[in-house]
Amino acid sequence: MGGPPRSQMIHLHNTLGNKLEEFKPIKPGHVSMYHCGPTVYGEQHIGNLSMFVFTDILRRTMEYDGLEVKQVINFTDFGHLSSDADEGEDKMTKGLKQEGLSPTIENMKKMGEKYAQLFLEDIVKLNIEIHNTNFPYASNYIAQQIELIKTLEEKGFAYQTSDGLYFDISKYPEYGKLGHVNTNDNSNESRVGLNSEKRNPRDFALWKFNPDVGWLSPWGQGFPGWHIECSAMIITILGPQIDIHTGGIEHIAVHHNNEMAQSESATGISPFSKFWLHRAHLQINDSKIAKSEGNVVYLSEIIEKNISPLALRYFFLGSHYKTSTNFTWEALTSAENAYRKLKEFFATLPQDGRINDKYKKEFKETIENDLNTPEALAVVWKLVKDDSLSFADKRATLLDFDRVLGLKLDENEYEIKDIPEEIQKLLKEREEARNSKDFKKSDELRDQIKAKGFGLKDTEEGQKLNKIN
Numbered sequence: 202m203g204g205p206p207r208s209q210m211i212h213l214h215n216t217l218g219n220k221l222e223e224f225k226p227i228k229p230g231h232v233s234m235y236h237c238g239p240t241v242y243g244e245q246h247i248g249n250l251s252m253f254v255f256t257d258i259l260r261r262t263m264e265y266d267g268l269e270v271k272q273v274i275n276f277t278d279f280g281h282l283s284s285d286a287d288e289g290e291d292k293m294t295k296g297l298k299q300e301g302l303s304p305t306i307e308n309m310k311k312m313g314e315k316y317a318q319l320f321l322e323d324i325v326k327l328n329i330e331i332h333n334t335n336f337p338y339a340s341n342y343i344a345q346q347i348e349l350i351k352t353l354e355e356k357g358f359a360y361q362t363s364d365g366l367y368f369d370i371s372k373y374p375e376y377g378k379l380g381h382v383n384t385n386d387n388s389n390e391s392r393v394g395l396n397s398e399k400r401n402p403r404d405f406a407l408w409k410f411n412p413d414v415g416w417l418s419p420w421g422q423g424f425p426g427w428h429i430e431c432s433a434m435i436i437t438i439l440g441p442q443i444d445i446h447t448g449g450i451e452h453i454a455v456h457h458n459n460e461m462a463q464s465e466s467a468t469g470i471s472p473f474s475k476f477w478l479h480r481a482h483l484q485i486n487d488s489k490i491a492k493s494e495g496n497v498v499y500l501s502e503i504i505e506k507n508i509s510p511l512a513l514r515y516f517f518l519g520s521h522y523k524t525s526t527n528f529t530w531e532a533l534t535s536a537e538n539a540y541r542k543l544k545e546f547f548a549t550l551p552q553d554g555r556i557n558d559k560y561k562k563e564f565k566e567t568i569e570n571d572l573n574t575p576e577a578l579a580v581v582w583k584l585v586k587d588d589s590l591s592f593a594d595k596r597a598t599l600l601d602f603d604r605v606l607g608l609k610l611d612e613n614e615y616e617i618k619d620i621p622e623e624i625q626k627l628l629k630e631r632e633e634a635r636n637s638k639d640f641k642k643s644d645e646l647r648d649q650i651k652a653k654g655f656g657l658k659d660t661e662e663g664q665k666l667n668k669i670n
Contacts (some may be wrong), residue, residue, distance in 0.1 A: 210223075210266070210565070210569050211223070211224040211262065211263070211266060211569045212224065212569065212570055212571055213445075213476055213478060213571055213572070214478070214523060214571050215475075215476045215477060215478070216379055216380055216453060216457075216477040216478065216479050217378070217379055217472060217474075217475075217476070217477045219380075219381070221571060222476070224444075224476065226268065226444050227442060227443075227444055227475065230267075230268060230269060231268065231269050231270075231271070232263050232268050232269070232270045232271070232444050232445065233271050233272070233439045233440065233443040233444045233445070234256070234259070234260065234270060234271070234272040234273070234443065234444060234445040234446070234447070235272070235273045235275075235431070235434075235435050235439060235443055235445070235446050235447070235474070236252070236253070236256045236272065236273070236274045236275075236446075236447045236448070237275065237431065237447065237448040237449070237452060237456070238274040238275040238276055238277065238320075238336070239276065239277070239316075239317075239320050240277040240278075240281045240292050240293070241276050241277065241278055241293075241312070241313040241314075241315075241316040241317045241320065242292050242293045242295060242296025242297075242312065242313075242316065243296055243299075243316060243492075244316065244319055244499055244501070245316075245319075245320050245323060245499075246490055246492070246497045246498060246499055247483065247498050247499065247500060247503070247513065247528065248482065248483040248485075248490045250323055250324065250327060250500060250513075251480065251483045251517050251526070252447075252448075252449060252480050253274070253324050253327070253329050254327060254329065254514055254517045254518070255447070255480045255517070255522040255572070256272075256274075256329075256447050257324075257327075257328075257329040257330055257607060258518070258522075258568075258572050258574060258605065258606075258607075259445070259447070259478070259572060260272060260330060261330065261604060261605045261606075261607060262568050262569065262572060262605055264604075265565075265568070265604055265605050266569070269333075270333060271333050271335075271439065272333065272334050272335070273334070273335045273336075273337065273434065273435065273438050273439060274334060274335075274336055275336070275337050275338075275339060275430070275431060275434050276313060276317045276320075276336060276337070276338045276339065277293075277339050277427065277430060278293060278309055278310060278312075278313030278317075278338050278339055278340045279291065279293050279306070279309050279313075279339060279340055279424055280293075280339065280409070280424045280425060280426065280427050280430065281293070281427045282427065291304075293309045293312065293313065294309075294414075296312055296316075297309065297312060300312065304413070304414050305414060306340070306414060306415070306416075309340070310338070310340055313338060313340070314338075317336070317338070321336070323500045323510075326500065326504075326510040327500070327510050327511070327513065327514050328510075328511060328514060328607045328608070328609055329607070330607070335438055337434050337438065339425075339430040339434065342430070342433050342434050342437060343416050343425065345433040345434070345436075345437045346425040346429050346430060346433040347408075347418050347419070347425070348433075349429060349432060349433045349436070349463070349467055350366065350407045350408055350418075350425065350429060351419065352467045353368065353407060353463060353466060353467050354366070356466065356467070357372060358372050358373065358463070358466045358467075359407055360400065361420065362398035362399065363398060363410075364398075364409060364410055365406050365407070365408050365409040365410050365420075365423065365426075366406070366407045366408040366420050367399060367400075367404045367405060367406055367407060368404055368405050368406075368407055368459070368462065368463055368466075369400055369401070369404055370384065370401055370403050370404055370405075370462060371400065371401060372466070373462045373465070373466050375462075375465075375471075376403070376458060376462050377458055378458075378461075379453060379457055379458050379461055379477060380453040380454060380457075380458070382453075382454050382458055384401075384403055405426060405428055405455075405459045406426035406427075406428075407425065407426050407429050407463070408420050408423055408424070408425055408426060408429075409423045409424055409425075409426060410422065410423040411423040411424060427456070428456055428459035428460055428463065429463060431456075431460050432460050432463055432464040432467070432473075435464070435473075436464065436467075436468065441464075441468040441470045441473075442468075442470050442472070442473060442474070442475070443473070443474045443475070444474070444475055444476060445474060445475070445476045445477075445478060446460075446473075446474035446476070446477050446478075447477075447478045447479065447480070448477075448479055448480075449479060449480055449482065450479045450480065450481055450482065451482070452479065453477075453479055457477060460473065461473050461474075478522075479523075480522045480523070481522065481523050481524055481525045481526070482525050482526075483525070483526050483527075483528055484525060484526070484527045484528065485497065485498060485527075485528045485529075486527070486528075486529055487527055498528065500513065503533070508533065508534075508537055509537065509540070511540065511608055511609060512533065512536055512537035512540045512541075513533065513536075514607065514608065515536050515537075515539065515540040515578075515608060516528070516532065516533050516536035516537075517574075518574040518575070518577070518578055518606065519536060519574070519575055519578065520574075520575060521571075521572075521573060521574065521575055522572060522574075523571075540608065543581070543582075543585070543608070543610070544608075544610060544613050545613070545656060546585060546656070547596065547599060547610045547611070547613070548613045548656050548665065549592070549651065549656025549657065550592045550593065550595055550596035550599075551592055551593045551596065552593065552596065553593055554591060554592070554593025554594040554595065554596050554597035554598075555593075555594055555597055556594070556597050556598050556601045557584070557590060557594050557595075557597075557598045560580065560583075560584050560587075560590075560598050561598065561601060563580050564577060564580045564581075564601075564602050564605075567579075567580055568605055574606075577602070577605070577606065578606075580602075581599065581602060581606075584598060584599065585599075613665065620666060623653070624650060624653060624655055624666070627646055627649055627650050627653075628650070628664055628666070630642075630646055631643050631646035631647065631650070631657075631664070632663075632664065634646060635659075650666075
């Protein structure tokens with residue numbers, strides 16, 4: 202009753218301006234979000250997947266506050282060159298070579314669909330929400346990309362060289378405002394390019410000529426630049442201005458500044474996205490993830506070790522999204538033990554409790570403070586250890602928190618494999634008491650089992666036992 206909308210309580214660190222800002226959606230009650238998705242030329246490693254656990258927490262936080270979210274996660278299935286400066290080998294072409302396929306549009310699409318499906322299967326295993334989510338393939342929006350480039354050319358933002366059409370950043374004075382990029386610093390040549398025909402080393406490709414593979418356009422056969430893909434899909438699906446755009450920190454200097462420049466130049470609407478959020482890198486054993494050096498881990502490997510994907514999710518939540526996280530198998534095992542303990546505790550809790558207002562307020566304050574998941578988990582464990590709360594209220598409150606955390610607390614996949622003989626005897630006695638409707642004895646036996654460190658839950662399949670200490 203009264204007071205500001207819940208959305209006004211969310212604060213996010215906006216890369217545009219580099220400060221914590223109160224989030225207010227463009228359209229009251231609705232949030233539009235775009236997340237830079239994978240280039241689908243291979244299986245996505247856990248560093249890539251960590252990005253989408255972060256965006257899932259963002260989405261769930263918005264929905265926790267009663268906002269309706271529409272989001273886009275794109276699939277790049279052509280045109281992402283090995284260098285952000287529009288140079289080097291196309292990553293999809295590289296993937297085709299590895300699979301022994303010729304570099305054709307048809308093969309790119311086929312391979313893209315294969316690895317996009319694998320990505321979708323992985324994020325579902327991580328309990329990442331996908332309802333009201335559009336997953337567009339860049340290759341299905343070629344016409345829209347060509348139209349956007351034509352608009353930029355007509356407005357005087359584009360010029361042609363021998364290898365393609367480029368965006369002239371001198372015509373966009375605010376270039377580099379995202380992340381405060383120094384446009385005069387061209388020391389990192391691999392990022393800004395060495396094409397001598399460019400007017401400025403930071404000018405970027407809108408269309409690249411290629412006589413062998415690609416699509417026809419007013420400028421010749423080839424394919425759109427990587428950056429224009431995202432702009433065209435966002436404008437087509439979500440509109441000329443969105444609430445939130447996310448990506449990894451590696452996207453700030455080049456890809457996202459390019460997106461912003463071409464989008465605002467084409468539409469005349471600024472800012473292109475009101476908020477820009479970026480996730481820090483995941484490292485493995487204190488080193489950068491590198492497939493070429495074998496320093497890479499996939500979700501499939503974690504599952505092969507009989508570790509729940511949601512234990513990996515719990516591990517990700519243990520670090521703030523703006524903090525670089527170091528993955529080790531020891532750290533994951535520690536996270537799994539904590540996650541298992543939480544799930545097994547939850548499985549012992551009775552239903553019909555009420556959400557505790559004090560803990561809900563504390564949880565909301567942490568998660569609405571720039572998605573502070575480590576502090577949110579601290580609130581969870583504080584609640585678990587609070588003897589002043591009833592077990593039923595603990596269950597109801599934890600379930601409420603799980604709307605954001607997405608840990609599937611009410612689905613316990615952990616089973617006790619070696620049940621002590623003494624406990625087996627008590628379970629059998631309790632089953633007999635339940636069958637004879639002696640519920641008093643049944644409850645007494647439950648208490649005896651719990652006193653010995655085991656939780657019990659009655660299901661349609663029978664009694665489910667969990668270790669609680």
